[in-house]
Amino acid sequence: MRGVSDRFLKTLRGSHSAVFRARVCTSFQTGTNPTGTEIPILPGSDVQCASTADIRATLNLTTSASWPRRAGDLLAPYGNEIYVERGLSYGNGQTEFVGLGYFRINAPEQEETPNGPVEISGADRMAGIKDARFLTPRQFASSLTRGQLVSTLITEVYPSAVIEWDDTGVRDAAVGRTVLADRERFDTLRDLVTSLGKVGYFDHRGVFVVRTPPDVSGAPAWTIDAGANGVLVKMSRAITREGIYNVVVASGEATDTTPPVWAAVADLSPSSPTRYGGRFGPVPRFYSSPFITTTDQARSAASVLLRKSLGLPYQVALQSIANPALEPDDVLKVRYPSGTRSLSLKTEAHIIDTVTIPLDEETPVSLRTRKQYGEQIGDVTE
Template sequence: MSAAFLRTLRGSHVMVARVRVCETFQTGLTPEGTELPIIGGDVVLDGSADVRGSLDLATNGEGMWPDQATDLLAPYGNELFVERGLRYGNGRTEWVSLGYFRINTPEQDVVPDGPIRLTAQDRMAGIKEARLLAPKQYASLTYTRGEIMADLVNEVYPTAVIEWADTDIRDAYVARAMVAEEDRYAFLNDLVTSAGQIWFWDYRGVLVIKPPPDPGSPVFTIDHGRNGVLVEMSRDLSREEVYNAVVATGEAGDTTLPSRGVAYDDNPASPTYWDGKFGKVPRFYSSPFITTNEQAFSAARAILLQSLGVPYSVTFGAIPNAALEPFDPVKVNYPFQSRSRSSQTETHIIDQLRIPLDPDGVMTGSTRKQLLVTIGQVS
């Protein structure tokens, strides 16, 4: 996404969207496919969901109802590649991909040629559905995390591209014999979480494994006023699902205690400060993949980063920026008082986004306020 895109987003512009049906598994920003007309719809990205991305799309149904398994809109493996972008005054179009979504259900309220509504999910849905027919065992010090990930993912998607941000984690051998029972997704999620990482299928159709983004480096400003993108905003305070410490442990050996790591909110200015009035609200996580105290703390810290933040959330409506994602830190700028020219700016972490595919739609989302993060460690 270019700087011109971000500048144009804040002024008058022409929004465009495009959806292509892909009949083969593809990766990248230029897949081959059949373009569908768009009547309306949106993409929802939810950082707290197992399947992060979902699509709801309405398209022209004239002669398009899938009577055969090989038809374009049949729910037997075809994917929708979705983009939203801007058309500049010189006629050039810049696209931002929202990812690949496998068709789940076509629906038609008016037969035979009424609009068809499609629901679809990103590729993690396939990982969740593909439960193992028999357990798979991985001997200790024989397989790396990357090899285990590739083995179980490529059984579902043989040509999938897997991208690790930290190759040291990818290439580290698992120090304990592991058995994947029947839940493929749960086993892989544990492999990733225990290493202090998050994972998701990104806008290119790549399975990305990386640490949570640094909350101290906002990637965009959602602001009000002239050249701003903020349309509306509401807020609430809640203690629900807010923790100020995470205890991560491994499994004990025959003669050894389990590895253990504790991360807690150590910022005295934070309302969720561990020794403050908020109280002590720990969360517990255990994984057989954790074999050292260092691994335990890394996992505890990453989990804490995903739940840490002032229990003050904002729900906003804004001019859509399709490049934003869950866990992105953003600045939120809004009026200090009604009819006041003064404003205040806060750093928030995006939890969820709804990105419309029609020109009249407003991007909505929810965030949680983030202060300077100081995480303590119990030795």
């Protein structure tokens, strides 16, 4: 969860006044207070973030700002970004904003010409990485450090980009083998990060972050509850086995003299309905990367991919009073009535897969989560 004050979280549970801000930035900036031109935000706007999407965050914004008639106008889709925030006004002149990210303007539309509202779709900075395919196949030397390779892939597109790693030892180790990349810059970046057991994305500050995903059995970041002082508005749920796997096999590539390294990691939690070896049955997923050069790397990559599936059969859609600090992969405590006539509340732990933050006061935040059964994963063989 993004950093906010205790006062912010406490205020969300009572009567409060939400505030919103969108600034168009005409130069590349990083941080939570960029220089830009503020534009109005009309109801129906939102920011959606998804943990499994290639582009983690997208923007749908409706504004009364002027239609872009020239290439240099603010809302023209030629490189300008919109920095978006949602926050609270405390009634004493103080406000606390939560940054939601930088979004490249992709497509302004106007249904009612010439003076109607302008609808803008935007995407975070990963969209630029996906667009910037290599002009010719690229070869990267084995002596490059992982940090140098990530920096090359990012800064060729965004020369002023800031990159943060949660582990400098992983960052400063050599790639270990020569890698040939065909056309896709984004695929090369994602492949490298995944092979390290990490995730990589542009966060709300515009920083490219490389980190280990949060432990799904960690402490809850926020409680969504029914009843007095609760924030739960609506809840629906579904159970499915479509697209679920309970064991991941990750491998490297063979050389002329050695077979590929590999590791298989499975869901072994006794409380998990998709437990490997249980009645759910074995459902493997396979992943291969030239960046995987050791068994430990293969195990880390397999663990990251498996964590994205833990708990998936039980999916919940939630609507609650908007907390703009929530992010994908946050752990939630969800408390809801255990029965139609019951006053008692059932408590479950959930992991956020997607979160939609509205940019108006009337719309609740929408979340898609999966129930947490407790993590216990480990190596398996045939």
